[in-house]
Amino acid sequence: MPPQLITGAQLWDGVADQPLGPRDILVIDGRIADIGVNLSAPEGTQRIALPGHMVTPGFIDSHVHVTLRPELEDKIFSLSSSAKALLGVEALGILLDHGFTTVRDVGDMDIHGYTTMDLARAVAERQITGPRLIPAGHLISTRGGHGDGEPLLGADSDPWQNSLADGIDEIRKVVRREISRGAQWIKYAGSGGFSSPADDPSQVPYSQDEMNVMVETARDLGIPATLHVYGDEGIRRALAAGVRCVEHGNLASPATLGIIEDKGVFLVPTQIAVIRQARLIDDDAFWTAAGKPPYVRAKYRRYAAQLMEAAHNLAASKVQIAFGTDIGTFSFATNNAGEFAEMTANGISPLRALKAATSVAADLLQQPDIGTLAAGKAADIIAMPGNPFDDITVTERVDFVMRGGVVHRTPAPA
Numbered sequence: 001m002p003p004q005l006i007t008g009a010q011l012w013d014g015v016a017d018q019p020l021g022p023r024d025i026l027v028i029d030g031r032i033a034d035i036g037v038n039l040s041a042p043e044g045t046q047r048i049a050l051p052g053h054m055v056t057p058g059f060i061d062s063h064v065h066v067t068l069r070p071e072l073e074d075k076i077f078s079l080s081s082s083a084k085a086l087l088g089v090e091a092l093g094i095l096l097d098h099g100f101t102t103v104r105d106v107g108d109m110d111i112h113g114y115t116t117m118d119l120a121r122a123v124a125e126r127q128i129t130g131p132r133l134i135p136a137g138h139l140i141s142t143r144g145g146h147g148d149g150e151p152l153l154g155a156d157s158d159p160w161q162n163s164l165a166d167g168i169d170e171i172r173k174v175v176r177r178e179i180s181r182g183a184q185w186i187k188y189a190g191s192g193g194f195s196s197p198a199d200d201p202s203q204v205p206y207s208q209d210e211m212n213v214m215v216e217t218a219r220d221l222g223i224p225a226t227l228h229v230y231g232d233e234g235i236r237r238a239l240a241a242g243v244r245c246v247e248h249g250n251l252a253s254p255a256t257l258g259i260i261e262d263k264g265v266f267l268v269p270t271q272i273a274v275i276r277q278a279r280l281i282d283d284d285a286f287w288t289a290a291g292k293p294p295y296v297r298a299k300y301r302r303y304a305a306q307l308m309e310a311a312h313n314l315a316a317s318k319v320q321i322a323f324g325t326d327i328g329t330f331s332f333a334t335n336n337a338g339e340f341a342e343m344t345a346n347g348i349s350p351l352r353a354l355k356a357a358t359s360v361a362a363d364l365l366q367q368p369d370i371g372t373l374a375a376g377k378a379a380d381i382i383a384m385p386g387n388p389f390d391d392i393t394v395t396e397r398v399d400f401v402m403r404g405g406v407v408h409r410t411p412a413p414a
Contacts, residue, residue: 014358014372030405058101058380060361063324066091092130099398117182137183138163190229273326278307315347323357
């Protein structure tokens with residue numbers, strides 16, 4: 001492809017405390033060659049003018065479910081692998097369109113196959129269009145736990161599921177199998193959840209020894225571990241086991257947040273999927289539109305006050321927050337960039353929220369090539385018509401997207 005020169009926009013590099021002002025970006029062979037003012041460019045360079053825009057690193061969503069849809073939640077496990085792959089292709093196109101150039105899928109809903117690993121390979125080989133996809137395989141779960149699909153299956157359905165593991169020997173076997181199939185993270189259910197019918201967010205299904213083996217087995221194969229969890233006991237066991245990341249953590253006490261901070265562990269709070277539902281617990285119109293089973297709302301009602309308090313405690317902490325939305329548990333018709341507004345509504349500063357989706361998320365995912373704009377980095381570049389430091393909702397109006405130097409979206413002609 002010819003060199004590209006992006007001009008006319010303000011720039012924030014993913015690190016600075018504020019925008020850096022007008023900058024040009026020269027892209028050659030899919031990488032940022034230079035950033036500066038009034039850059040010269042080689043002959044034949046394609047010029048991309050973005051007046052009135054803010055250019056930032058491509059966003060990173062560290063918690064997505066591309067093979068899940070809320071309207072299919074009660075029958076998702078009965079769909080074929082092909083059907084889930086088609087859901088994934090659709091989701092990846094939407095996420096890239098919204099400015100997310102990298103995503104981590106943390107729960108393949110194909111309980112008999114390995115669809116997200118196949119999707120990741122297809123994106124990498126440019127067989128399909130989408131963000132860079134980092135697969136965490138399936139949610140490893142105890143039987144009867146948050147990741148067990150059997151309660152949603154008919155009595156005559158095949159109960160075998162590739163991600164169920166009880167006891168140390170079975171955990172080792174499942175972790176090794178996930179990694180052999182291409183999982184780049186291991187994720188397990190360290191507590192119950194709100195959306196699952198047979199458990200509760202307060203329950204902690206895995207013992208300390210089981211969590212230790214889960215994380216150790218992954219670590220021995222060079223793979224980091226994370227977990228679905230809400231409350232203190234599950235989080236503390238996971239921290240003792242050595243996880244790199246905590247997903248949700250929305251019932252963590254200030255003391256537990258302090259331990260997360262001290263250990264340098266990342267937290268992905270998925271506030272648009274969790275805290276928003278707690279805040280809107282009495283909004284009948286919201287819950288009717290959401291189409292969730294009654295037990296989901298009942299659980300949120302039980303924990304609503306704790307969830308809201310914990311969200312404000314997180315904002316007051318110095319925990320490393322990485323951006324993640326849990327999209328797939330809510331509709332892909334909702335722009336997952338709405339997480340930015342949710343985070344700031346709960347007391348997180350715009351700068352911290354923006355870093356969470358760029359440089360901090362890249363650190364979490366151990367992807368040094370992305371998350372910041374600098375010479376030599378991958379040309380994952382997006383732009384939005386306004387300044388997110390002044391109006392965070394402009395993140396929901398991204399209209400220029402480049403991933404690896406390939407332009408996916410450009411602003412509509414004026």
